[in-house]
Amino acid sequence: MNVFDRNINIDALFRFSQISHSTQVHLKNVYSSLAVCMFVAAAGSYVHVVTRLLQGGILSVIGSLAMMFWLAMTPHNPETEKKRLGILAGFAFLTGVGLGPTLDFVIAVNPSIIMTAFLGTSVIFICFTLSALYAKRRSYLFLGGTLMSGLSILFLMSLMNIFFGSLMLFKAHMYLGLIVMCGFVLFDTQLIIEKAENGDKDYVWHCVDLFLDFITIFRKLMIILAMNDKRKRGSAVISQPTSDV
Template sequence: MNIFDRKMNFDALLKFSHITPSTQQHLKKVYASFALCMFVAAMGAYVHVVTHFLQAGLLSALGSLGLMIWLMTTPHSHETEQKRLGLLAGFAFLTGVGLGPALELCIAINPSILPTAFMGTAMIFTCFTLSALYARRRSYLFLGGVLMSAMSLMLLSSLGNLFFGSIWLFQANLYVGLVVMCGFVLFDTQLIIEKAENGDKDYIWHCVDLFLDFITLFRKLMMILAMNEKDKKKEKK
């Protein structure tokens, strides 16, 4: 038998028999909203990096937090859908603006860091998302407690490092944080499926979870690549 004559069945590959059709439609809306968020966030980052019109990182962070709270407190209904999509777009735009300072720093070190970090984040996010979609239902929901505990420890170590100023602890937080965020992609994806199966079809809010996972992954990977590039430049001197 010639193994090269075999054809891949993409239809079978894209079937998720353990997910009901209504939930599959819900996931399509979630990822369509996610794509919108990514586009708007890229616009916000572009505005900051190119025009320097919005340089107040703290204000953009407070603005995005305010819009997220507004979105969270606005009930999900057909009448409020357009309003909530507008709030989602505003939140994504200000989140992109908030990435501006980190993007400028990476550009100053080596502009190639940005496409590398983005492609790496996209690959990581896609692989872990597919793992969650193809896995048995609820198989990764046990990660919730572990991930939240890890986040709490990382927060405490970050606060403690304000006094110690340890580069090693800072780097450890970045690498551990990258692993933790991979776990959150698995957990959040399966949690969205479980919520949808139980009747929660708020695709806009579900999109926020995945969007924050992607942005956090991108930020951490970008900082890791930037640190490695700086270390290489120091070794060459």
């Protein structure tokens, strides 16, 4: 028997037997909206970095929070669907503008880090998403309490570092935050599935959860890579022997 003479059914890789058809359709809407949000956020970042028409800062943060609050307060129904998609686009755009200062920092260190961080974030997000989709239903929902505790610890670390200004504490905050957000991709994906199975088909709001997960991972990964690149360059300069005059 030839072990290589086997028919591989690629379609089987995309079958989620534990997820109903209506929920699968809902997930398609969620991830389609998420893809659009990525493009709109990229446009917002472009506006800050290249055109400088809008600058990321406290106003863009307040604006994105206001958009998210407006979206949460707008009921989900067919009559408001287009309006809510417009609000979602505005939220994504302002979030992209808000990434501007971080992008400026990374570009000053090494512009190639941006693409590396984006590809790394995409791989992380896809892997954890597939893990949540293929895993047994509700198997990762127990992470909710642990992840919220992790967010509390991160908040306390941020407050402490205001007074200590420790680089080590900042690095620990970045790495721990990255781990916590990876856990949120698992948790949020399965929570969205459970909500959809129970009749909650608000794909616009569910997209917000995953979009925030992606953006937060992307931001933290960019900072981590930039810090490591800066440290390596500093070490290389220090270790380089001086030439005799």
